[in-house]
Amino acid sequence: MATDSQVFEPPKQGEGFPQIEERVLRRWKEIGVFEKSLERREGAERFVFYEGPPTANGRPGSHHVLSRVFKDIFPRYKTMQGYRVDRKAGWDCHGLPVELEIEKELGLSSKHEIENYGIAAFNQKCRESVLRYVEDWNALTERIGFWIDLDDPYRTMSNDYVESVWWSLKEIHNQGRLYEGHRVVPYCPRCGTALSSHEVALGYKDVEDPSVYVKLPVTGQPNTHLLIWTTTPWTLPGNVAVAVGPEVTYAKVEHGGETLILANDLIERVLGEDAKATSTLTGTELTALTYDGPVFELNDRPPAPSPIISGDFVTTGDGTGLVHIAPAFGEDDYQVAAAHGIFDPTQQDTLYNPVGLDGTYDDRVAGFEGRFVKDKDLTEELIADLDRRGLLLKAQTYEHSYPHCWRCSTPLIYYAKGSWYIKTTEIREQMLAGNDGISWYPPHIKHGRFGDWLENNVDWALSRERYWGTPLPVWINDEDPDEQVVIGSYAELEQLSGQKIEDPHRPYIDEVTFPAPSGSGTMRRVPEVIDAWYDSGSMPFAQWHYPFENKEIFDEKFPAQYICEALDQTRGWFYSLLAVSTLMFEKPSYETVLCLGLILDPEGQKMSKSRGNVVAPWDVIDEHGADAFRWYYFTSKEPWAGYRFSTETVGESVRKFLLTLWNTFGFLVLYANAGDEDGANARPVAERNDFDRWALSRLQSTVATVTDRLDDYDATAAGRSIDDFIDELSNWYVRGSRRRFWDADPDAIATLRDCLVTVAQLLAPFTPFVADEIYTKLAGPGGEASVHLTDFPKPDDDKRDQRLEQDMATARAAVELARAARAQAKVKIRQPLGEIVVVASGEEREAIGRFEELILGELNVKSVRYVTDADELAKFELRPNFKALGPRLGKNMPQAKEAIAALDGAKANENLKNGKPVRLNVAGEEILLTADDVQVVLAPLDGYQLEREGTHAVALDLTVTEQLKREGLAREVVHAVQNARKDSGLAVEDRITLKLGGDETLLAAAREHEDYVAGETLAVVADIGGADSDEGIVATVEGLELSIVVAKTV
């Protein structure tokens, strides 16, 4: 037995969870717990986690807390299991969002204005802004207990990082997979800039556009025309083909003395009711034909047959079912033309594009040279020209929503711009095979959203005509664009150029030139930077400046076992990681990926600043604490389903779980200290009572469940099983063992302490603060300095007793039934009753017998009587076991159900118990029912206060004798005295002298049970009747007056 005045340090009065957590945080820092937890696993097997880098140019929100706590829990768990889990933080620094932010700040609105402002100054602003909120991020990261090394993060803008990215691009170039092609982008011809999809979304307007039906003569078939439809006649000079749907049925129609070909389904809509098909043909048949191109006179393209090709995107939703293809002016057009070999996407100049960057036709378009393509007059003239040449069927207008430049309101055009690509289509099969080996949570992403995306892979458009990004390391001879050098390191560039590379960013890198290796001309860098997704996808090696240094570290930490981000990363980081590592290392860089859902407000709306429904993480933390926040995210639902979230919802998880846990902890500390007992002298577990062994068995079952679920990355089920255990521990074990704690029973204290210490370890990855607080207070001198330095508990099967757990469940069920019966009869528990009658047999009866004392205490009943044959209380009824009988009986099942209900339950039960089958007649056939085929249940007989469940029932003898009545009154008196103690501000362990006065009935009951009253109220001296009727505290008990005088003894 401990000799200190305090066995365990008690929780501080009035300290809330947020304060406790801050205290724990300080201790972690002092001791260096995170660092220690890593040192402990020096040389151990690695568990590799990759941090997907956030951009720190804004304050972190609640959705960031979600991903950060899920990034934390599994590395903590694996660390406790003995793995070494290094965690390196990272920051994503480049990219268009950063630039847009600075543009807004500086009031710039075009690339032209940025260049006037100066790229050097602009990029400097970007550089400063990306880490603007890094302190906020670090503070929040630390406060929510996300353990990651914030002191040595990787930054995608650092020279080392950029160099590693360059190295990888050169490798890809050496593989022949880096090429210059075109990319069809939404383009503003006035601003001379391409727009991101985000910008495009800003500028949709409803406009009227021309709707033109054009006839294209079929080669060698006089007077026969393909009928095409377009809303952008300016694209017709760029026409190189016509696409048809392979599954679409086409028709030849006589119309105005000509034969027109169009989709069968669209004849009426395009040509009117009178038009009739004369014959039909399939899209595939059409592809055997050609038509006379080009549509407009072109100075470099003499008339020649043009191909008809098939395209899956062709529908009969509008138009004619024949789609004019101008690969320079449409994404579909570009892809389908490339796929049919009409041009070679890897050969820049094979794409036919007669429109310049300023949006005007070049010299090739005869008669329209220099005209702006979106000019209204031009459109009229183009239509008139078609009409004059007999190619126009009709021209109308068409109202639709069309994107405009959000800056200058010019209608955007889709336009093929020069762009650098990575030929990811070549590694598509490898990526698919790699994906097959990745574990996805939730699983449907793997072959759903992500798998589909991989199946439809197109080459990665890598370059961006922007400023703040990793510069594309391609140098081109200004005299011969075919001479190109891709640079893979600073040393290489320094050697070629003789210049020192201080900063690889624009504009400095643009100044670095060198003489062409061929001997004539100067090598200059292309102007583009690369897609920021490529940066983050390179983090497995670039974070280590691989291959320039840290080769061993990289080898050890590739691939990652675990990554975790929100669902929107499927086409972002999840893809870029897979693509880059498949290119570089021919395998995926991650084995398990957890996708998290979105954070919604309680109405199911996405949280956004504009809606004003954002919940700031600090509000939640200040009010409820980080553990509550974490616990809510982990256990409230499956994390990929999205969270309907508010500060109040988090509060529920505190009340329900953390407070129960905390109160249980407080209870143990209170009585361990009061009794000066730390449990060290408890008997071995095997010798402790059933209740103790039950709690420890349930604990071990919980350890097993938690381990099993966390191994499957299922924090939800794992956490819920801990929740269930704490509920049982608090509301059943502690509640049922209170007297033993008052007496400081070493077994009880050791048991509860053991449960709480182990639970603290189980909880350490979930709620690291409260877990550590409880652990360090209870672990004692043999424990570690922190729960996070301990090994995760392993399930101990020797302490598990399935039978005991089952028996306890039966006993609990009996208590619940009896409580329900009391409530029904409106007899409160304070009133003792004589007898409980339990209908049970076999194992159930044994179970109840085993916990009889507990049950009697819980129910305040004197004795239990068992009834095996329940006839006097209830009757048996039979119910079919559908699962067994359904497949056997099929259509006769409903009849059998009736027949079974009509059987004599008691007799059938008797037979079944003796192994005799029960005969049943259904549809003229005799059926033999065995015990497996039916369920026997109890139905109450009239006139009994009975509660039942299955074959199990409890009845109460409600007779209250005079003696029981007086005993009940004595309990009422105790209750009143306890209240008086509380009112007088006495501590629970204070001894008192007690004087009672008032109504004689009450005093008589108290006298009869004087020992009980004195014992319960810790009265050393009891003077029953010694108080005047108006002395002390006057209480009303059962309508009678009782005066109570309590005084603390010295």
Place this chain on the structure above:
RNA sequence: GGGCGAUUAGCUCAGUCGGUUAGAGCGCAUCUCUGAUAAGGAUGAGGUCCCAGGUUCGAAUCCUGGAUCGCCCA
């Protein structure tokens, strides 16, 4: 327009292989317990399992179609 997911009590969510009487917590009402608790217990009200078909002896569960919401893509 396409793909994926979701829809169960007032709210937040479970619901296994299809098994006939769909559960929990919160909230509400009534009662109750208290020598740990911001607590606990009991009872009750509260359900067209989104809708319509289908498969089946039997559907919240499987299939088809539709509706609504969300995400991604166009």
